[in-house]
Amino acid sequence: MDLELIRNLIIPNTTKLVLLSLDGLGGLPHPNTGKSELETARIPTLHALAARSACGLLRHVGPGITPGSGPGHLGLFGYDPLKYQVGRGVLEALGIDFELRAGDVAARGNLCTVDREGRITDRRAGRIATDLCVSLCQRLRAIRFPGVKLFVEPVKEHRFVLILRGAGLSGRLSESDPQSLGVPALPVKALAPAAKRTAALVNRFVAAARKALAGEAPANMILLRGFDQLPRLPSFPKTFGLKAAAIAAYPMYRGLARLVGMEVLKTGATFADEVATLRQHREAYDFFFLHYKDTDKAGEDGDFAGKVAALERLDGFIPQILSLKPDVLAVTGDHASPAVLKGHGWQPVPLLLWSAYCGADPVTEFTERACAAGSLGVLAAQELMPLILANGLRLTKFGA
């Protein structure tokens, strides 16, 4: 569905819409029990809500495609993730709450180990402690060039983000990380004529970094990849006619919401804090994106019981959310994180959509298996926003 089409159908209303994203929601059956995390968890409130909702499965990119967090959330926000892509460097910057500006070029960096001839012997410098990364980034900040502002921001262990800010920069650059050992780092090349100057700046920075880190083995060199600039995304508030707020304890999701123009509300570190923030701002916005991280963390750790527990904790919050009387509540996720896969999965993700007009379907449980029989069928993630809007009576008829 074209965003322009949706935009032309928007009509004003005062309905309140809530999109609750349970990160990494979808799972797979445990080999011993044959039951998935959702099928194992005691989640009576979600099951009861599913029985009153229209259900289905959400697919974020395509059959068999495992979405990263960027495409996963862009889909939920109504954007075709194949059309609108966010580079690795930009995502890393969003993930540390760095406020990227239009035109900034961001890259994901690794501190790495090279031998005397400059050949890479460890792409992650033995996963050095984060503290060491912080102090080495501090040292790299001493590198300065005229006409461009450089930011070197530590992330975790060997990871950092490099941001270049200035006029006329381009992210159309090849990577310096050869992704193999025994070879030197690659010079960064311009992939478009407009990127020549940026490529030269980056190569100067890499040379200066090597010099600055020379005595710091194992972290005596850097590798850069995923150069990109902020993508131009249609504004979520303008496209969907919504005053929209994001409530997320984790910076990456705040960043993704900011990327599409949502207001990011200040909240605490727990989901209880997030729900309190929702209550506090209930009147001030039309749309809330509410993010729950625990499901994904347990899934990525391969912690089946932990994911079950995370689902059960979340279930306990649903009555509080319902007590705020949203007109539309959608509960789904940005991708699957089955514990048996210990990471993101390609499986479609359960979806429930509740409103006074959602219609009935035979689904009475919020599980992968049950939602497959729902009236929403298997939907592309970007088709959810139009459905949320329709259920909020915020879309007029198409054609006479």
Added chain:
Amino acid sequence: MDLELIRNLIIPNTTKLVLLSLDGLGGLPHPNTGKSELETARIPTLHALAARSACGLLRHVGPGITPGSGPGHLGLFGYDPLKYQVGRGVLEALGIDFELRAGDVAARGNLCTVDREGRITDRRAGRIATDLCVSLCQRLRAIRFPGVKLFVEPVKEHRFVLILRGAGLSGRLSESDPQSLGVPALPVKALAPAAKRTAALVNRFVAAARKALAGEAPANMILLRGFDQLPRLPSFPKTFGLKAAAIAAYPMYRGLARLVGMEVLKTGATFADEVATLRQHREAYDFFFLHYKDTDKAGEDGDFAGKVAALERLDGFIPQILSLKPDVLAVTGDHASPAVLKGHGWQPVPLLLWSAYCGADPVTEFTERACAAGSLGVLAAQELMPLILANGLRLTKFGA
């Protein structure tokens, strides 16, 4: 699915295909009973037929998008409603059985009230009686310009249709209706250079109409919108290799069928008349589009019991239709009209497809909930025609 692809797969056969469109078929549960109109109605024949059919849900434009009657029927006829759009003026002309010709420009008109300064005080002139509209349209017919033929056709209450016929006209015009009060009607502007002359003609007509209606308060001015020309649609009979007939008591649906090149059969005002017309012409055509209006009327009026009754009346006609031994019978609708919404809805619409080769599925009831579990899944409306053709053994293999 591309129409050209279908056209290339057509093979001749003598099978009889019937597409029965129950206008506004889809519904929503009644808040008191939790059952939809279809779930409430006693429709044993439709349920029994569903049990012998392949079932599913039909979506006409996209998730969350509420189809107008134009897109709803174009989808049923096999046309992607996003690709082929029909303007408001054209639909209004079709709705009064006006035989639009290629090149005609049609607009929807309102008789309205303006104050002395020409500011709109009532966009609908107090919904004047249809009789008065007829006589005022008669007066507007006196307006004549050289080189163009004007038609002013009354519709109902304050509504009329303006049609311009002549060489070199264009429907790329802005609307004169500002859709708000306290401001004057807007001059019509050309949205493309080729529309300049048409814009000037329309503005002259509006000025002349204002003069002609000056003493006729409340209906002392006109507003025009939805200018359009007949769209160029691939021929239904040629694309699908079918001698096709439309049987519809209501003019709008006859008009839509005529638009795609079906023959419109003369019939009476009731569905019994329509079924009699089907019986009478059974041998002369390959394909019949049969339209039932009562379901939509009750749904749009918010009359849940009325819609239930309309479904029960329709159920009584199914044996007569089956006695004519169609090889394929599809029963579905052009959009939902849930009584609780008092208008068109975005919900997908139940579909049953019966033939000797339709295949079995677990569905035994013709309801929204039951059809969600059907073997046809959730289909785009324009995918129904290829399925009807296949079940009529009228499509050959794709590829060797």
